[in-house]
Amino acid sequence: MSQGALDLSQLKIKLMESLENISADINIGIKTLNNDSYCVLGELKDLKDKFEQVETMAASFYLNNYLSPYTDKYLEISTCIQHLSHQRHGALIVIERKDSIESLIRAGTIIGARLTNSLLESIFYPGNPLHDGAVLIKGDKIYSAANVLPLSNVVSGGKKLGTRHRAALGLSEKSDALVLIVSEESGIISFAIDGSLFPISVTSSFI
Incomplete structure (x- = not known):
């Protein structure tokens, strides 16, 4: 096992x-x-x-x-987002599943590299020119970075969500993509799927 x-x-x-x-x-x-x-x-x-x-x-x-059905690299993804959470480095990570999402996003910079937690983490390091957009993961590769996602108009508790969360929800409303978010304000990790947003436990790894 x-x-x-x-x-x-x-x-x-x-x-x-x-x-x-x-x-x-x-x-x-x-x-x-x-x-x-x-x-x-x-x-x-x-x-x-x-x-x-x-x-x-x-x-x-x-x-x-x-x-797990769409990437073998969930261990690397888990390690990366937990490091980002502890350091309060904001992140937006899209895992493409069955639906192609290229027509739904404004494409950023092509990476085309094998996914490792260190490479993924470095993209979201403050000051990196690619850190302020979404990373797109296809299979076991980081396909591109600094992508712009469609924004949702969803509100929570009468208040609009932050840009990263609205972007994650916006893409998940239009496709089956799974989108991970790390809040730079709180370090809280969430994921969006099928137009809904869920918190993730940091104390018990999801891998």
């Missing part, structure tokens, strides 16, 4: 255990409702936090399933 498959299996087990723990907590909460003198609001807040943690863990798990 490969290291990636092993890690994915471990993440699945952890996800199942977390859901089982939440289920047990819910059952306890239901029983305590019979006690009129006990307030369950604190437990509900705790459950909300646990659900958010499970959501990011589940996103990490399913992201691997989306990536």
